[in-house]
Amino acid sequence: MSDVKTDAPADAAPEPPKKTTLSITVDGRAHEAQPGQLVIDACEDAGTYVPRFCYHHRMNPVGMCRQCLVEVEGPRGPMMVVSCMTPVAEGQVVRTETPGVKRAQEGVLEMLLANHPLDCPVCDKGGECPLQDQAFSHGPGESRYVEEKRHYEKPIPISDLVLLDRERCILCDRCTRFADEVAGDKLIHFISRGNATQVNTFPDEPFASYFSGNTVQICPVGALTATPYRFKARPWDLTQVESTCTTCAVGCRIVVQGSRDQLLRYQGVDSDPVNWGWLCDRGRFNFEAVNSDQRLGTPLVREQGELRPTGWSEALARAAQLIREAVDAGGPGSVAVLGGARGTNEDAFAWARLAHDVIGTPHVSAQLGDGMPVGLLALNRATIDEAASASTIVLLGPDLKEELPVLYLRLRDAAEKRRSRILEFTPKPGGMTRYAWKSIGYEPGTQVGAVHAALANDEIAQQLGAGNVVIVAGRANLAETSAAQVAALGELLAAVPGAKVLPALRRGNVVGAVQLGMRPGKDGMDSRAALAAAADGTVECLILVGSDPLSDVPDADLARRAMAGARRIIAVDALPSPSTALADVVLAAAAFAEKSGTTTNLEGRVTTVGQKVTARHTARPDWMIAAQLAAALGTDLGLESEADVLAAMAELNDSYAEISAAALAAAPDGVLAHVPTTLDPINPPTVAVPDRNSYDFRLVVSRKLYDAAVGTAHSPSLAHLAGGATIHIHPADLDRVGAADGDSVKVTSKRASGVFQATSDTTVLRGTAWVPFNQPGGTVGELIDATAPVTDIRIENL
Amino acid sequence: MARLTDANVVVAKEIIARFPRPKSALIPLLHLAQEQDGFLANDAMAHVAELVGVTAAEVYGTATFYEMFKFERVGRYCLNVCTGISCHLMGAWELLEHAEELLGVKAGSTTEDLLFTIEGVECIAACTEAPAVSVNHRYRYRVTPEDMDRLIDDLRHDRLGGEFPAHGVLARVRQRTPDNWAGTGAAAQQAVDAR
Ligand code: SF4
Ligand code: SF4
Ligand code: FES
Ligand code: FES
Numbered sequence: 005m006s007d008v009k010t011d012a013p014a015d016a017a018p019e020p021p022k023k024t025t026l027s028i029t030v031d032g033r034a035h036e037a038q039p040g041q042l043v044i045d046a047c048e049d050a051g052t053y054v055p056r057f058c059y060h061h062r063m064n065p066v067g068m069c070r071q072c073l074v075e076v077e078g079p080r081g082p083m084m085v086v087s088c089m090t091p092v093a094e095g096q097v098v099r100t101e102t103p104g105v106k107r108a109q110e111g112v113l114e115m116l117l118a119n120h121p122l123d124c125p126v127c128d129k130g131g132e133c134p135l136q137d138q139a140f141s142h143g144p145g146e147s148r149y150v151e152e153k154r155h156y157e158k159p160i161p162i163s164d165l166v167l168l169d170r171e172r173c174i175l176c177d178r179c180t181r182f183a184d185e186v187a188g189d190k191l192i193h194f195i196s197r198g199n200a201t202q203v204n205t206f207p208d209e210p211f212a213s214y215f216s217g218n219t220v221q222i223c224p225v226g227a228l229t230a231t232p233y234r235f236k237a238r239p240w241d242l243t244q245v246e247s248t249c250t251t252c253a254v255g256c257r258i259v260v261q262g263s264r265d266q267l268l269r270y271q272g273v274d275s276d277p278v279n280w281g282w283l284c285d286r287g288r289f290n291f292e293a294v295n296s297d298q299r300l301g302t303p304l305v306r307e308q309g310e311l312r313p314t315g316w317s318e319a320l321a322r323a324a325q326l327i328r329e330a331v332d333a334g335g336p337g338s339v340a341v342l343g344g345a346r347g348t349n350e351d352a353f354a355w356a357r358l359a360h361d362v363i364g365t366p367h368v369s370a371q372l373g374d375g376m377p378v379g380l381l382a383l384n385r386a387t388i389d390e391a392a393s394a395s396t397i398v399l400l401g402p403d404l405k406e407e408l409p410v411l412y413l414r415l416r417d418a419a420e421k422r423r424s425r426i427l428e429f430t431p432k433p434g435g436m437t438r439y440a441w442k443s444i445g446y447e448p449g450t451q452v453g454a455v456h457a458a459l460a461n462d463e464i465a466q467q468l469g470a471g472n473v474v475i476v477a478g479r480a481n482l483a484e485t486s487a488a489q490v491a492a493l494g495e496l497l498a499a500v501p502g503a504k505v506l507p508a509l510r511r512g513n514v515v516g517a518v519q520l521g522m523r524p525g526k527d528g529m530d531s532r533a534a535l536a537a538a539a540d541g542t543v544e545c546l547i548l549v550g551s552d553p554l555s556d557v558p559d560a561d562l563a564r565r566a567m568a569g570a571r572r573i574i575a576v577d578a579l580p581s582p583s584t585a586l587a588d589v590v591l592a593a594a595a596f597a598e599k600s601g602t603t604t605n606l607e608g609r610v611t612t613v614g615q616k617v618t619a620r621h622t623a624r625p626d627w628m629i630a631a632q633l634a635a636a637l638g639t640d641l642g643l644e645s646e647a648d649v650l651a652a653m654a655e656l657n658d659s660y661a662e663i664s665a666a667a668l669a670a671a672p673d674g675v676l677a678h679v680p681t682t683l684d685p686i687n688p689p690t691v692a693v694p695d696r697n698s699y700d701f702r703l704v705v706s707r708k709l710y711d712a713a714v715g716t717a718h719s720p721s722l723a724h725l726a727g728g729a730t731i732h733i734h735p736a737d738l739d740r741v742g743a744a745d746g747d748s749v750k751v752t753s754k755r756a757s758g759v760f761q762a763t764s765d766t767t768v769l770r771g772t773a774w775v776p777f778n779q780p781g782g783t784v785g786e787l788i789d790a791t792a793p794v795t796d797i798r799i800e801n802l
Numbered sequence: 803m804a805r806l807t808d809a810n811v812v813v814a815k816e817i818i819a820r821f822p823r824p825k826s827a828l829i830p831l832l833h834l835a836q837e838q839d840g841f842l843a844n845d846a847m848a849h850v851a852e853l854v855g856v857t858a859a860e861v862y863g864t865a866t867f868y869e870m871f872k873f874e875r876v877g878r879y880c881l882n883v884c885t886g887i888s889c890h891l892m893g894a895w896e897l898l899e900h901a902e903e904l905l906g907v908k909a910g911s912t913t914e915d916l917l918f919t920i921e922g923v924e925c926i927a928a929c930t931e932a933p934a935v936s937v938n939h940r941y942r943y944r945v946t947p948e949d950m951d952r953l954i955d956d957l958r959h960d961r962l963g964g965e966f967p968a969h970g971v972l973a974r975v976r977q978r979t980p981d982n983w984a985g986t987g988a989a990a991q992q993a994v995d996a997r
Contacts, residue, residue: 190857191857192859193857193860193863194863194867195863196866197867198924198925204862206844206847206848206858206862207862208844209848209858
């Protein structure tokens with residue numbers, strides 16, 4: 005059509021502006037619809053809800069259930085059409101309430117219910133079930149079906165987390181489409197045909213998708229149920245509050261639901277700029293950790309070597325005393341504050357005030373030697389939407405599927421729908437590799453060269469020059485310092501000056517924490533340096549704000565020496581960890597959903613988190629602990645309520661100047677904080693990386709979605725999903741060391757040596773070896789030296 | 803059971819090369835796997851999935867859509883009685899019961915001599931000639947109980963010559979594979995006979 009000529013005379017009067025909408029009529033009312041829209045959505049915009057089962061606006065329509073039939077005026081009179089498959093057209097006349105439509109809707113419902121067990125009283129979905137609701141609103145009320153119904157064994161597990169009652173399934177294709185289109189994990193499928201059709205997996209190959217819980221949420225009947233929620237509550241007993249998942253930095257919008265002061269479920273909320281309604285299973289199901297009986301409910305103080313419960317006044321006095329002793333002995337710089345990324349903005353802000361202004365130490369860090377220099381957050385920041393609509397998305401960071409799962413969904417969608425091309429640089433091919441336009445594997449430490457070579461390639465240079473470029477940047481490997489990664493990023497930014505950067509930092513509120521001051525002050529040490537100083541005794545007092553160096557810091561020996569060297573340790577936490585076990589004072593913190601406030605996701609979007617349940621025993625929010633500790637140290641921070649903290653944040657921090665309760669209430673998708681102007685952008689260092697001896701392997705260590713992190717470890721439904729810490733090696737390399745899959749091998753780095761089980765893995769690059777970090781029983785941290793640019797290891801067959 | 807044999811992998815690759823997209827070779831490869839084992843073993847389906855680049859669940863979903871694929875050992879003759887709506891109206895269930903009585907086994911099972919498997923199946927697209935029956939994909943139309951008696955008797959006594967090859971013989975898939983390939987043509991029939 006593009007070459008059709010219009011013969012408008014050259015000097016014609018300027019045309020009136022083109023109408024960009026399509027005029028349609030819905031049940032006699034005029035409505036302007038968007039071009040390309042489906043009739044079902046246009047009707048909804050016009051105020052008429054058309055009943056539906058299979059249609060879901062985040063997935064392709066399939067016309068599977070026929071519940072959405074409406075009449076559209078056609079050349080030969082009214083026609084019955086499937087409104088989820090029919091696009092709007094200029095002048096279209098749609099009727100949704102005619103006797104014909106009513107009969108069709110009743111007919112479809114009668115047919116769907118013919119094979120349905122109608123076991124609503126024992127079905128988890130009852131009370132929030134589209135089938136139940138629409139049977140009432142649009143059904144015939146009677147069934148003519150008197151024959152025997154189908155029977156299946158019920159329920160069958162299709163994964164560790166999802167159960168399927170096949171007789172309830174109405175074959176709407178939502179779960180299967182989700183698995184295919186949205187998650188890219190085509191592990192469930194329609195099996196068989198006709199009356200025997202059912203959803204199922206391949207025998208003995210479960211629906212082990214990181215996103216499986218979404219199918220439970222979108223199933224329009226009770227066919228899919230989640231094991232952590234099944235038979236726990238009835239929907240009408242639940243109350244809910246809107247919130248944001250802070251398990252990782254994507255910041256998916258959720259509702260937190262509970263009953264009788266207990267958390268029962270999180271459901272995804274469709275936030276257009278962020279998660280589109282989807283959640284990962286880790287974020288969805290780790291509410292169990294909040295309910296855990298291991299929770300710290302009261303403060304603890306160490307007495308004669310043992311931690312014993314105590315009241316807040318004693319605990320705060322002890323903590324204040326420890327801080328004063330350290331300051332008296334070595335000045336404010338002998339205190340270091342690590343953490344703050346697991347809490348709210350309010351928590352981080354109050355702790356930053358306490359650390360910098362009250363204690364006066366510059367040694368503050370929200371990252372634990374596993375992140376990036378804070379200058380990353382001073383770069384020209386991209387939003388998720390900008391990344392997902394860029395012509396080129398450059399990945400120079402962690403495996404997004406493992407670390408920022410819903411960001412992976414958004415970017416995968418961009419690649420699959422051909423909006424964007426993904427150019428990936430990675431030391432270990434991962435979840436996004438199969439969707440990448442080009443995936444460039446590099447050996448750790450050589451990323452600068454890899455970027456350099458790529459930029460010299462005409463095709464890549466042309467692609468990068470052709471449109472918007474967003475670089476998703478973060479730490480891809482914990483067995484090397486961030487130096488080479490930063491240098492590679494610098495190289496890219498120099499070549500593509502207009503590129504925007506989306507920080508791929510993982511911890512829930514790490515961006516908020518850094519922006520609100522949980523970062524090194526003038527001459528302050530980052531966490532690696534601070535831990536080293538603790539190890540040699542120059543830092544006397546370590547304050548751990550929701551951080552666990554013994555699990556989180558890649559260099560295990562450094563963490564251990566720091567915890568042993570620090571004479572005074574104060575831990576603020578909601579759950580016990582190896583590090584709280586060594587603390588002198590443990591201050592019991594309120595967990596997620598036990599406090600309200602705000603959080604900042606990786607793009608800088610500030611959204612609310614809501615309180616659903618009362619905090620465990622006397623546990624309290626981190627910000628309140630900071631304020632009380634400040635008071636015990638003789639300073640009134642003037643923070644009495646969470647609202648005070650929010651107001652102070654807006655007043656004292658330029659990035660948050662426009663954030664207020666009113667602004668957030670008016671913007672359910674949140675408000676973008678400004679990129680901080682007080683931070684210096686990263687400074688690409690020059691890196692000297694030693695060559696690898698050809699007998700050695702270069703180590704890659706990165707995170708998996710399920711690991712030994714506290715939230716996962718204390719969620720019984722998730723804990724067992726963490727795999728083992730085996731060492732993955734390319735089969736040809738495995739041959740070279742004379743070992744086979746499953747053998748035990750001896751792994752030696754400059755630091756230490758240990759025995760690992762070997763896994764043959766074709767995705768691992770030749771000459772490298774990969775071990776997942778922080779797995780139950782894993783010891784890979786022993787091999788890592790936090791100061792070494794890379795970690796080379798020797799692998800020997802035992 | 804087994805993955806595809808090395809010889810069959812060679813055939814499979816040749817078949818895949820005939821199509822613009824590997825995925826399109828799925829059905830022919832399933833026939834190949836069924837020829838090899840007499841039915842679709844899980845390992846073979848997983849192997850086919852690898853070869854054409856889809857998930858095992860997709861292979862399984864596709865395979866189970868078709869009556870011609872079996873998931874456990876079946877008899878030499880697979881007697882499918884259509885119980886789709888047209889055939890249902892024209893007496894399919896009575897016909898199926900009749901066949902069950904004749905052979906002494908229930909629908910879905912195989913006679914002890916491994917000669918017959920009977921099954922009620924979803925519509926086999928011969929609705930105008932209902933009730934329809936197929937034996938190893940060869941059709942019989944407007945079948946009466948008497949026709950059924952005769953058919954079973956003829957098959958039992960091998961009176962129908964080459965009209966009904968044994969279950970699993972791959973007339974179509976084999977058409978264009980060179981004759982000297984392992985398991986081809988006459989060799990395939992022998993392999994089937996040997997099972
Ligand atoms: S299980 Fe639920 S979502 Fe999946 S096809 Fe059946 S009704 Fe639809
Ligand atoms: S992707 Fe991150 S924010 Fe979203 S549900 Fe998962 S853990 Fe939570
Ligand atoms: S919603 Fe339109 S056919 Fe199912
Ligand atoms: S119903 Fe039997 S062939 Fe269609």
